Amino acid sequence: MTGPQQPPQRVVRAMTTELPTAFWAFHNLYHRPYLEYAHIQLGDERSAGELVHATFMDLALNWPDMMEDANHEAYAWALLRERIADELRLQGRVPATVETAVFARVNRAALESVRDQLADMESALGLYAAISRLPERQFDVMVLLYVLGYPTEQTAHILGVTPATVRSQARHAKRKLAKDLDLTVDLTADRDDAE
Template sequence: MPQLPKAFWAFHDQYYKPYRRYAHVHLGDEHAAGELVHQVFMHLALNWAHLMEEANPAASAWALLKESVAQELDLQGRQHAMTETAVLQHVTRSVLESSRQEFAVIESALGLYPAIARLPERQFDVMVLRYVLGFSTDTTARIMGVTDATVRSHCHLARRKIARDLDIPLGADCDDEE
């Protein structure tokens, strides 16, 4: 393979970890996520010149990642593992921060993550990237290849739907960078 341009390696450095975390949430297996993301980046490397001709290379790469995750789940004949993986990550973090609220965290997470899983695709992606994986609005926008305003809009709509589904009051808006 010819030497890859510095732009590829910059893209790799910027997106590899977020892509891997996203794949892990869906596949529920860190090793499988790493293998899948490696294959995605191999494809991107082999098709780098074509990707750079795209109107929005980040959005095209994001679409490839999502398609690869979906294909892997289809091959395994199962649904994504977001609910289980996200609940485990959230509970672990929360229990370490405050063991007194352990059972409340588990109870709320078990209702919240299935509600997130029922969202339309773009809202789902925004909520996973923003709140499950903890990325900022601008990082989420870069990963998905969309604008900050698009992320905020999807976030606002998703939060309204989740609040309605769980019959809870709508909290702070998505502009809050926690």
């Protein structure tokens, strides 16, 4: 994977001892969702891991600047999305969302019978293809909520937005998906923070 050059090892060692507890708390809270999201986009765990590591290194090096930003989560999320877009552009390809999301969902349902998994995969292909065509914010919300399974409140924290924004973006996305897939959607049955 190409990208920003890694800092010298002595800088990494110095950073691990000098970074504030708040950075490590932020890292612990968002590393996994960032990694899962990057994997959905890149389709490769190793590349996703390297990209997320580089993103957190950049955040660590710029931690004081980030802390001056009123919305730390949105700042970090924008950096992650930018790195993913740059990586895909460098590779000359589109996100692997459709394939990766389908198989992530099938793996989550691994206890079901093989027949049910294949039927699920077949119907999910069209849905995930439609999700990949959503506007950026709606796409992020749908991937975090429904592909990766994060609750509304946590999705809001990851994106640096309010839970109401997440619910609104999910409703808009569902309407668009229903129109694109010629389906009827019950918007009164939206996911709730209590999940």
